[in-house]
Amino acid sequence: MTVAVEPQADDLVLSVREVKKHYPIREGALQRVVGHVRAVDGVSFDIRRGETVGLVGESGCGKTTLGRVIAALADPTDGGVHYNMDGMMSRIDRLEGKAARTFRRNCQMVFQDSFASLNPRHLVIDLVGRPLKVYNEAVSADLVERVVELLEQVGLGRQHLYRYPHQFSGGQRQRISIARALALNPEIIVLDEPTSALDVSVQAQILNLLNDLQEERNLAYLFITHDLSVVRHMADRLVVMYLGKVAEAGETQAIFDSPHHPYTRELMSAKPDLEADANVEVRGLEGNVPDPARPPRGCRFHTRCELATPACGWEVDDVVRWLEDAPGMFEHLVGVERKTDFAATLAFDSEEAAGLLSMAVRSEQVPEAMRTAMRRLSLDGDKVEIEFEEVGEIESTVRGDGRVAACVLMPEEVASWKNM
Amino acid sequence: MLDAKHGGATVASVRDLKVHFQSKRGVVHAVDGVSFDIRDGETLGLVGETGCGKSVTGRSFLRLLPVPPGILAGGSVMFNAHAVCTSCEGTGCETCEGTGRKASQDRSVNLLGIPSEDMRRIRGDRIAMIFQDPGKALNPTLPVGAQIAEVFLQHRTDELIALAGLPADTVGAVRRFASQSPRFGDGWLLSLPGVRAQRRRVEEALATMVAGALAETQVPNPAKLMARYPHELSGGMRQRVMIAQALACNPDLLIADEPTTALDVTVEARILELIRNLQQRRKTSVLYISHDLSLVRRISDRVAVMYAGRIVEIGTTAEVFANPRHPYTRGLMAAVPGADTPRGKLAAIRGTVPELVDPAAACRFCGRCPYETGACRNNDPFLEAITPSHLVACFIDHPAPSGERPSYDRATA
Numbered sequence: 052m053t054v055a056v057e058p059q060a061d062d063l064v065l066s067v068r069e070v071k072k073h074y075p076i077r078e079g080a081l082q083r084v085v086g087h088v089r090a091v092d093g094v095s096f097d098i099r100r101g102e103t104v105g106l107v108g109e110s111g112c113g114k115t116t117l118g119r120v121i122a123a124l125a126d127p128t129d130g131g132v133h134y135n136m137d138g139m140m141s142r143i144d145r146l147e148g149k150a151a152r153t154f155r156r157n158c159q160m161v162f163q164d165s166f167a168s169l170n171p172r173h174l175v176i177d178l179v180g181r182p183l184k185v186y187n188e189a190v191s192a193d194l195v196e197r198v199v200e201l202l203e204q205v206g207l208g209r210q211h212l213y214r215y216p217h218q219f220s221g222g223q224r225q226r227i228s229i230a231r232a233l234a235l236n237p238e239i240i241v242l243d244e245p246t247s248a249l250d251v252s253v254q255a256q257i258l259n260l261l262n263d264l265q266e267e268r269n270l271a272y273l274f275i276t277h278d279l280s281v282v283r284h285m286a287d288r289l290v291v292m293y294l295g296k297v298a299e300a301g302e303t304q305a306i307f308d309s310p311h312h313p314y315t316r317e318l319m320s321a322k323p324d325l326e327a328d329a330n331v332e333v334r335g336l337e338g339n340v341p342d343p344a345r346p347p348r349g350c351r352f353h354t355r356c357e358l359a360t361p362a363c364g365w366e367v368d369d370v371v372r373w374l375e376d377a378p379g380m381f382e383h384l385v386g387v388e389r390k391t392d393f394a395a396t397l398a399f400d401s402e403e404a405a406g407l408l409s410m411a412v413r414s415e416q417v418p419e420a421m422r423t424a425m426r427r428l429s430l431d432g433d434k435v436e437i438e439f440e441e442v443g444e445i446e447s448t449v450r451g452d453g454r455v456a457a458c459v460l461m462p463e464e465v466a467s468w469k470n471m
Numbered sequence: 472m473l474d475a476k477h478g479g480a481t482v483a484s485v486r487d488l489k490v491h492f493q494s495k496r497g498v499v500h501a502v503d504g505v506s507f508d509i510r511d512g513e514t515l516g517l518v519g520e521t522g523c524g525k526s527v528t529g530r531s532f533l534r535l536l537p538v539p540p541g542i543l544a545g546g547s548v549m550f551n552a553h554a555v556c557t558s559c560e561g562t563g564c565e566t567c568e569g570t571g572r573k574a575s576q577d578r579s580v581n582l583l584g585i586p587s588e589d590m591r592r593i594r595g596d597r598i599a600m601i602f603q604d605p606g607k608a609l610n611p612t613l614p615v616g617a618q619i620a621e622v623f624l625q626h627r628t629d630e631l632i633a634l635a636g637l638p639a640d641t642v643g644a645v646r647r648f649a650s651q652s653p654r655f656g657d658g659w660l661l662s663l664p665g666v667r668a669q670r671r672r673v674e675e676a677l678a679t680m681v682a683g684a685l686a687e688t689q690v691p692n693p694a695k696l697m698a699r700y701p702h703e704l705s706g707g708m709r710q711r712v713m714i715a716q717a718l719a720c721n722p723d724l725l726i727a728d729e730p731t732t733a734l735d736v737t738v739e740a741r742i743l744e745l746i747r748n749l750q751q752r753r754k755t756s757v758l759y760i761s762h763d764l765s766l767v768r769r770i771s772d773r774v775a776v777m778y779a780g781r782i783v784e785i786g787t788t789a790e791v792f793a794n795p796r797h798p799y800t801r802g803l804m805a806a807v808p809g810a811d812t813p814r815g816k817l818a819a820i821r822g823t824v825p826e827l828v829d830p831a832a833a834c835r836f837c838g839r840c841p842y843e844t845g846a847c848r849n850n851d852p853f854l855e856a857i858t859p860s861h862l863v864a865c866f867i868d869h870p871a872p873s874g875e876r877p878s879y880d881r882a883t884a
């Protein structure tokens with residue numbers, strides 16, 4: 052499969068276009084909206100028939116939210132998911148009546164926690180048979196046979212029909228979830244961390260099963276996971292998300308061979324294979340994922356990126372973040388008066404503290420890129436005025452071979468780093 | 472029996488440990504005859520799948536098992552606490568790797584047999600534990616500083632009083648304050664002007680010690696972190712707090728029960744590096760419990776593979792990973808998706824983990840093993856050495872009593 056070729060319209064199952072999902076933050080007695088958590092903030096990719104798209108990222112990067120938007124369990128704030136309905140691409144949140152039902156039966160979901168997603172009071176036959184009943188596919192004796200057929204496809208049998216979810220092991224419960232998702236013969240299944248609660252030996256069984264089913268039924272999968280070894284095994288194409296945005300997307304093998312985004316590289320080097328040299332030093336990422344309610348300007352990864360350049364969007368928040376971690380500094384900060392995100396006046400309670408800060412941001416204590424990006428730094432009594440180069444959002448660029456990456460660096464610069 | 476001849480003192484030795492649980496369907500043999508040693512300063516990785524008994528084994532070191540329904544059905548966990556090194560008298564020499572202390576046999580105690588009072592003294596001080604889910608293991612109603620302080624109050628009262636610059640025979644109420652054992656009327660006593668000043672000095676000394684313990688885990692700004700509640704911290708930060716708490720008293724043995732399972736890979740690598748650094752610096756022995764093979768390979772000196780309440784293979788990390796001998800170990804390794812595994816061709820282990828209710832005297836991997844023979848169904852294999860440091864419980868490497876011997880060439884899958 053080549054990605055460079057413009058996909059045929061009938062080849063597409065889903066097309067995700069600039070999807071945003073923001074959740075309001077409410078405060079006070081009147082529950083006024085004071086801000087938004089930008090869980091998903093402009094994500095685009097396509098899913099074609101019979102292929103597996105892997106969606107990876109750390110927890111809190113918005114991958115599950117995006118999965119829910121795609122499965123129409125949540126409406127996007129902006130942008131839309133387009134579904135190929137008989138050759139016509141239609142936005143799923145605008146579908147009505149029969150069309151909406153057609154989409155819903157063609158897009159199913161398997162959740163991570165099979166304890167939470169299978170009703171403990173229902174028997175397996177009710178759980179797996181429910182979609183068939185809802186869509187009037189089968190009744191009575193026919194229904195039982197259809198359910199048995201589905202159970203057999205996922206490696207269970209007739210003897211399991213009249214049992215409750217708690218009587219099964221984790222792997223078996225996940226098989227029941229898969230059988231339920233298969234009941235209406237969908238085109239696409241959103242798999243939200245289907246194996247992360249399972250042991251490796253059971254995970255292997257489930258991955259093999261998913262692959263067999265895909266070959267049999269030409270299913271498309273959206274495989275959401277944080278486990279890179281699983282996604283490399285399963286996915287044809289990969290979408291790497293960071294803080295609600297796509298850091299990098301492209302063919303799985305190409306991305307694993309040469310990641311174009313430092314974040315992808317960090318993810319890959321954090322978890323080496325069983326076959327890899329055991330003595331290679333593994334370093335994770337410094338710091339936390341920033342607050343998605345106030346995502347960093349420029350490239351969202353610049354706060355943790357070792358390769359960050361002055362053009363990555365350094366801003367006032369970076370100084371404040373540095374102050375929070377510096378011992379005995381944050382207590383002296385009394386106010387931040389922002390002109391823009393890139394320029395502000397920081398007021399301290401003493402001239403000494405202000406002096407310390409202006410010394411610190413000129414020294415090795417802050418990244419060199421941040422110092423270079425600083426356009427102005429002036430000390431005036433107990434106030435420090437700081438201004439950074441204004442940088443717009445780092446947009447995703449197409450890199451050939453259908454690869455998309457949102458990084459200002461050239462691929463070679465990322466590749467030469469860490470000598471993978 | 473196991474590896475005494477390899478030199479090096481052992482900090483703990485588990486012998487034929489049996490922990491059973493009473494259930495409605497019968498007695499579950501969760502841990503059924505486990506023996507291994509943890510040597511001084513080494514990291515022993517304990518791997519296995521859910522329900523194989525690895526956590527129960529780890530918890531039995533600290534007697535954190537619910538009894539009942541748990542039944543300590545037999546065996547012992549001998550613990551040799553560290554004492555001042557005999558050859559250098561605490562100044563640091565080669566035999567104790569410069570720490571001035573080493574495990575001493577003559578202070579050996581059976582952790583399963585000692586009175587609760589003694590166990591309390593060991594728990595958190597000589598043996599500490601890091602739990603899987605820091606969100607559940609930390610108290611949500613206390614700032615993290617107060618939770619780390621508890622360790623010092625329980626185990627380091629004398630140091631605390633000395634650090635506060637108070638005489639050893641200080642006021643009883645202050646002493647009781649510094650050991651977290653208040654009596655009726657202490658509140659009033661501590662509010663007296665002179666005593667209040669002493670109490671404040673103890674509190675300051677305590678804050679210094681807590682900040683010191685937190686600084687060890689490379690957290691930015693420990694003084695600020697101390698006042699935070701667990702819910703205000705990220706998962707990685709909470710796990711650092713728990714590590715600081717566990718290592719506060721410089722324990723001889725650290726039980727790490729899946730400390731990174733709840734974390735992201737990027738954070739996991741950081742935490743792992745931290746545990747390894749601290750362990751190497753302090754020469755603490757670590758029992759690292761995990762289900763993640765690649766992780767265990769990176770952190771351990773030796774590995775024990777558990778299956779259904781038994782250790783099926785134990786050896787140095789290099790031996791076990793380069794030459795796995797037990798079919799279960801091989802199965803586990805093959806099940807991890809690798810770079811070159813063709814899709815849909817993952818070598819899954821067939822079947823599921825057996826229920827451990829009154830197990831028969833047979834190899835517990837029977838029914839899932841592709842190489843099993845009649846001998847496996849009638850005899851119970853036990854750990855036997857194939858190299859001096861590599862032990863396997865399988866008839867493939869040492870014939871069954873009947874003389875019958877399965878082989879890797881003859882798969883009956």
